[in-house]
Amino acid sequence: MRVNRWGSVQALAAAALACGLLAGCGGSSTGASGQSITLYSGQHPQTTDKLIAAFEKQTGITVNVRSDDEDVLAAQIVAEGSRSPADVLYTENSPPLQFLQDKGLLAAVKPATLAATPARYSSPRGDWVGISARVSVLIYNPRLIARGQLPSSVLQLADPRYKGKLGLAAGETDFQPIVTSVLRSQGKAATLRWLAGLKANATGHLYPDNETVANDVNRGTAAFGIINQYYWYRMRSEVGAAAMHSKLAYFAPRDPGYVIDVSGAAALKSSAHPAAAQRFLAFLVGQQAQEIIGAHSASYEYPVASGVTSAAAETPLSKLQPNPITVGELGDGSPAVALLRQAGLL
Amino acid sequence: MASSPTLTRDNHQQQAPGPGPAARPRRMGRPWALIAACTLIAMILALPLVFLLIEARGSGASTIAHLIFRPLTATLLWNTIRLTVVVTALCAVIGTAAAWCVERTDLPGRRVWAVLLVVPLAIPDFVISFGWASLSTWIQGFRGAVLVMTLAVYPLVYLPVAASLRGADPSQEEVARSLGTGRVRTFIRITLGQARGAILGGCLLVAMVMLAEYGAFEIVGYQTFTTEIFTEIKVAFSLPAACGLSLVLVLLSLVVLGGEGVTRGKGRISRSGALTQRVSPPLRLGRARLPVLAGVVALAALALGVPIAASIYWMTAGLPPAITGVSLLAAAGHTAMYGAAAAALATLMAVPVALLAVRHAGPVRQFLERSTYLVLAMPGVVIALALSYFTERYAAGFGYQTASLLVLAYAIMFFPLALVGVKASLARAPAGLDEVARSLGEPRLAVLCRVTLRLAGPGLVAAFCLVFLSAVTELTATLILIPTGAATLATQFWTYETNLSYGQAAPFALVMIAVAAVPSYVLGRFFDRSADSKVRT
Numbered sequence: 001m002r003v004n005r006w007g008s009v010q011a012l013a014a015a016a017l018a019c020g021l022l023a024g025c026g027g028s029s030t031g032a033s034g035q036s037i038t039l040y041s042g043q044h045p046q047t048t049d050k051l052i053a054a055f056e057k058q059t060g061i062t063v064n065v066r067s068d069d070e071d072v073l074a075a076q077i078v079a080e081g082s083r084s085p086a087d088v089l090y091t092e093n094s095p096p097l098q099f100l101q102d103k104g105l106l107a108a109v110k111p112a113t114l115a116a117t118p119a120r121y122s123s124p125r126g127d128w129v130g131i132s133a134r135v136s137v138l139i140y141n142p143r144l145i146a147r148g149q150l151p152s153s154v155l156q157l158a159d160p161r162y163k164g165k166l167g168l169a170a171g172e173t174d175f176q177p178i179v180t181s182v183l184r185s186q187g188k189a190a191t192l193r194w195l196a197g198l199k200a201n202a203t204g205h206l207y208p209d210n211e212t213v214a215n216d217v218n219r220g221t222a223a224f225g226i227i228n229q230y231y232w233y234r235m236r237s238e239v240g241a242a243a244m245h246s247k248l249a250y251f252a253p254r255d256p257g258y259v260i261d262v263s264g265a266a267a268l269k270s271s272a273h274p275a276a277a278q279r280f281l282a283f284l285v286g287q288q289a290q291e292i293i294g295a296h297s298a299s300y301e302y303p304v305a306s307g308v309t310s311a312a313a314e315t316p317l318s319k320l321q322p323n324p325i326t327v328g329e330l331g332d333g334s335p336a337v338a339l340l341r342q343a344g345l346l
Numbered sequence: 347m348a349s350s351p352t353l354t355r356d357n358h359q360q361q362a363p364g365p366g367p368a369a370r371p372r373r374m375g376r377p378w379a380l381i382a383a384c385t386l387i388a389m390i391l392a393l394p395l396v397f398l399l400i401e402a403r404g405s406g407a408s409t410i411a412h413l414i415f416r417p418l419t420a421t422l423l424w425n426t427i428r429l430t431v432v433v434t435a436l437c438a439v440i441g442t443a444a445a446w447c448v449e450r451t452d453l454p455g456r457r458v459w460a461v462l463l464v465v466p467l468a469i470p471d472f473v474i475s476f477g478w479a480s481l482s483t484w485i486q487g488f489r490g491a492v493l494v495m496t497l498a499v500y501p502l503v504y505l506p507v508a509a510s511l512r513g514a515d516p517s518q519e520e521v522a523r524s525l526g527t528g529r530v531r532t533f534i535r536i537t538l539g540q541a542r543g544a545i546l547g548g549c550l551l552v553a554m555v556m557l558a559e560y561g562a563f564e565i566v567g568y569q570t571f572t573t574e575i576f577t578e579i580k581v582a583f584s585l586p587a588a589c590g591l592s593l594v595l596v597l598l599s600l601v602v603l604g605g606e607g608v609t610r611g612k613g614r615i616s617r618s619g620a621l622t623q624r625v626s627p628p629l630r631l632g633r634a635r636l637p638v639l640a641g642v643v644a645l646a647a648l649a650l651g652v653p654i655a656a657s658i659y660w661m662t663a664g665l666p667p668a669i670t671g672v673s674l675l676a677a678a679g680h681t682a683m684y685g686a687a688a689a690a691l692a693t694l695m696a697v698p699v700a701l702l703a704v705r706h707a708g709p710v711r712q713f714l715e716r717s718t719y720l721v722l723a724m725p726g727v728v729i730a731l732a733l734s735y736f737t738e739r740y741a742a743g744f745g746y747q748t749a750s751l752l753v754l755a756y757a758i759m760f761f762p763l764a765l766v767g768v769k770a771s772l773a774r775a776p777a778g779l780d781e782v783a784r785s786l787g788e789p790r791l792a793v794l795c796r797v798t799l800r801l802a803g804p805g806l807v808a809a810f811c812l813v814f815l816s817a818v819t820e821l822t823a824t825l826i827l828i829p830t831g832a833a834t835l836a837t838q839f840w841t842y843e844t845n846l847s848y849g850q851a852a853p854f855a856l857v858m859i860a861v862a863a864v865p866s867y868v869l870g871r872f873f874d875r876s877a878d879s880k881v882r883t
Contacts, residue, residue, distance in 0.1 A: 038830060044845055045841065045845060046845060064830045064831055065830070065831075066825075066830050067825070067841060068825040068826065069580065071579055071580045071581070071583060072579065072580075072727060072822070072825070072826065074583055075579055075583065075585045075727075075731060076731065076734060076826055078585065079585070079731045079734045079735045079738070080734055080735075080738045080746075081735075081738050081739055083738045083739075083742070083743045083746075084738070085743075085746070085747065085830070095583070096583065099583045171577060171580060171581060173580070173581065176581070209844075211844070211846050215846070234845075234846060235846060238846045238847065332583065333581070334582065337581050337582045340581075341418075341577075344418050346577045346581060
């Protein structure tokens with residue numbers, strides 16, 4: 001009898017192993033036209049879900065999506081090398097695209113696609129195209145700090161009077177462009193002093209990402225923080241207007257902290273479906289996709305294509321007065337990272 | 347000495363205490379098949395380390411040296427070491443105490459506790475963090491990290507020790523008591539002594555898991571050395587520098603391995619009398635029953651209750667879904683399949699290595715076995731990227747992003763857990779029994795299955811459960827290697843949670859806990875039946 005039981009255990013173990021090996025049934029598929037592309041997406045599903053559905057409907061090309069953090073995706077693409085299954089990479093910020101561009105892993109975007117968006121939102125070398133943009137703003141809790149007490153310049157955040165009130169996500173990729181911008185306008189020594197001041201003011205409120213900053217300011221744990229505007233609008237759609245206890249405030253026009261963050265996409269040189277990949281990029285900057293981003297999704301980002309406006313109740317892209325730092329100057333963020341490390345924030 | 351060659355349950359054959367297996371003349375010669383199998387396994391497990399070295403070389407020694415020799419690094423290293431030491435000590439105490447209460451006393455509801463006490467290993471870090479953070483702001487920094495991490499990883503000690511205590515030989519304790527040793531001294535010297543290998547093995551696992559711990563930072567804002575490694579990947583896009591820093595963790599883990607080896611010492615795990623199949627009668631707690639029960643309930647409530655309560659709160663407080671995703675059933679199915687396959691594979695791989703280490707110890711073979719522990723000190727991201735690298739560049743991409751490679755990745759990542767589990771009970775299968783069976787004409791493999799593995803049963807179960815539990819919440823490596831379009835409970839949970847959709851994320855957390863409990867329950871019952879039938883002598 002015991003032998004039978006052990007026999008059944010062995011059979012169970014073998015079945016378990018076989019199950020796992022056969023479990024590749026959730027794999028990639030091809031669409032009606034027989035074509036498919038693999039998208040490595042670092043963007044939020046609120047932005048990408050509807051875009052992908054619309055593209056598949058329009059062209060019949062299936063899009064197989066892999067989601068992960070954009071930095072891990074970049075490392076994965078480098079590790080995979082020339083046999084990478086990825087056709088398109090869609091990221092939330094521009095540094096990973098710049099990083100891959102500098103490694104020569106991106107294919108040139110078709111000129112027609114690049115022409116659909118203002119040049120300042122795409123790669124200067126033409127290897128990736130900007131699709132949507134976000135702006136850095138202050139989120140504050142009116143119960144803890146009054147509108148008039150907020151700094152008008154990001155440089156004032158190091159002021160000792162804000163000690164204990166600031167919530168900061170120093171490791172967040174959205175924060176690096178601000179540091180790069182401050183570095184460009186103030187120089188290295190002043191930026192380091194500014195970062196030291198920020199660190200002192202944010203003691204006890206250092207967070208891993210912007211969602212947590214937004215959440216905690218809303219809850220009243222921190223008085224104010226820096227985020228990208230769309231986190232506030234998404235939080236509101238998540239928790240409801242009644243649960244929102246925070247507001248947004250902009251920096252002074254052209255302030256170093258008033259930075260536009262571009263989210264873009266690129267086709268990989270190693271792609272096995274270059275034509276389909278370029279079609280996807282063209283779709284993303286086309287009228288339909290840009291309107292989805294602006295009006296018909298929970299994205300709340302700004303569509304950047306010329307002639308498309310966002311329907312959300314936020315300050316239109318054209319009315320913003322950001323710092324004139326360019327995408328090329330923002331680069332892959334390495335000088336900013338070096339300074340953040342030196343200041344002990346990373 | 348028995349005149350009849352067959353051993354039956356009723357025949358309490360006391361093996362005469364004599365020289366250990368090392369001194370016994372080896373009639374069977376070197377175990378070549380075993381050594382070959384172990385070398386292959388050790389080579390597979392060395393792949394991530396090779397990747398680390400290749401990548402770190404690409405970064406250059408000066409960059410890495412610059413990163414390592416900074417005041418920040420010293421602080422972070424001190425944070426890591428502090429956390430590791432304290433959590434290991436606490437887990438040793440809690441895990442052993444809980445295992446003893448459940449396996450050796452007449453605590454009411456033992457079967458239930460045996461399952462509940464093991465499940466905390468399968469709760470995602472984020473759920474634990476949110477649950478505790480919303481309770482009190484006291485849970486911060488070092489003390490917060492110690493509390494949260496201890497409650498999350500004590501099952502790594504609990505499972506091997508429970509497996510070891512479950513079948514340990516009662517006659518040694520009886521002999522000690524009959525010689526006049528007090529209860530407490532018997533417990534310390536005999537019971538704990540028998541379980542020593544399991545306790546030390548569990549502590550080794552906890553220490554190495556803490557070295558590579560990253561969740562603590564996100565949970566309570568406690569920065570460890572691993573934070574630097576992840577910063578390199580996340581923010582600097584410098585995988586080479588991250589790999590260079592990971593080598594520091596590997597060095598630290600070598601120190602931990604050395605420490606464990608020294609503490610374990612050369613003492614054999616005592617085997618005399620292990621030929622009996624008696625199970626020790628449970629200790630009657632009497633008046634101590636209520637306090638012990640209260641302690642166990644408190645442990646389960648803290649470790650399980652807080653995260654579950656947080657998940658239920660989210661589910662009720664959540665708003666209409668903002669993201670469409672994979673169905674709960676599909677994700678649960680994938681998780682269960684990948685987890686079960688990985689657990690089976692890891693346990694299978696662990697058996698030859700454990701056999702080699704316990705039965706045929708020698709310096710080279712010890713080295714083979716110890717080298718397999720190093721994977722625990724490497725972040726899952728690095729292991730997955732290592733497999734990406736080797737598959738795409740040297741294997742023509744064969745099997746990349748298929749279920750098989752993902753299962754292999756899990757088996758590699760959690761192999762040391764399986765190894766400790768199997769070793770915990772292997773002492774109960776002395777070589778003498780194998781030799782008798784061989785002398786009766788049984789082929790080697792049959793001897794292995796019918797004699798050795800059956801006796802080491804609880805250890806195999808512990809190994810399977812440990813790997814399954816860990817695989818259920820595995821995230822970073824899964825995101826890299828999972829077949830495109832498939833999803834596990836952990837990846838779906840992460841998708842919802844990172845996009846602030848807590849209401850949608852909560853059911854996945856609860857199902858993760860439910861799925862994790864299944865093997866513990868099923869296998870626990872299976873072995874309970876075997877144990878019960880043994881007692882009826």
